[in-house]
Amino acid sequence: MDDDEGFRQFVRDQWAPLVRTAYLLTGDRGTAEDLVQAALEKTHRRWERIDTPSVYVRRAMVNTASSWWRRRRPLEVPLLASDSPVRGDAFVQIEQRQQLLVALRRLPPRTQAVLVLRYFEDLSEADTATVLGCSIGSVKSQASRGLARLRLDFADEAPAQLQEEPC
Structure with missing residues (x-):
């Protein structure tokens, strides 16, 4: 070939x-x-x-x-709060995916790249480090900080979701 x-x-x-x-x-x-x-x-x-x-x-x-x-x-x-998807409809999975993408956009570009390669592309830490041209420790710290930030973003949204949904 x-x-x-x-x-x-x-x-x-x-x-x-x-x-x-x-x-x-x-x-x-x-x-x-x-x-x-x-x-x-x-x-x-x-x-x-x-x-x-x-x-x-x-x-x-x-x-x-x-x-x-x-x-x-x-x-x-940046997106305004009014631009976020409407909550409470039947498309919860799509909505959560959209929220994840918006939260991912808020992260620094290098952290976005680490999270995308590690968790969406399912690359190992070593492979991610190779792709990005950095150390494995850098990949670990960027991933840790990025995940912590995403957890914080989603923790802030959880109480709002509970308040908006009818009983």
């Missing part, structure tokens, strides 16, 4: 998981697809020299997303 065919096969096999990861990093389907395409473009340029393409492309995604966050940060507008 030549290099181009190997790359095509990699893209076919990894497209869906990469878009899922990118969506968790960006929060928007279109932006996620753009992020995957940008990372795959960088990967294709060095394809014959890459030993572990899945690690390389995920690192490229995290780095590209980080540079996008830095450039776009002043343009982002």
